[in-house]
Amino acid sequence: MSVVRLLGFATLPCGCVVGRYREVATSREVAYVEEKGPACTSHLHKRNHTLVSPTLARSRSAPSEARVS
Numbered sequence: 001m002s003v004v005r006l007l008g009f010a011t012l013p014c015g016c017v018v019g020r021y022r023e024v025a026t027s028r029e030v031a032y033v034e035e036k037g038p039a040c041t042s043h044l045h046k047r048n049h050t051l052v053s054p055t056l057a058r059s060r061s062a063p064s065e066a067r068v069s
């Protein structure tokens with residue numbers, strides 16, 4: 001199991017909520033689908049499924065929600 005740091009959350013246009021994480025060992029950014037959007041039709045978006053797509057980092061994200069301490 002790898003150690004990851006939470007970077008923040010983002011909502012995709014399809015309605016899915018993803019959490020963005022930085023893998024400490026590799027400095028790679030990964031994203032997990034936290035919540036499947038009710039209107040989402042993408043079979044690639046599954047809960048707790050990993051998305052490796054740095055571009056989705058541009059989606060809406062609220063810095064105030066990014067803190068988990």
Ligand SMILES: [Zn+2]
Binds near residue numbers: 012015016041042045
């Ligand atoms: Zn989706």
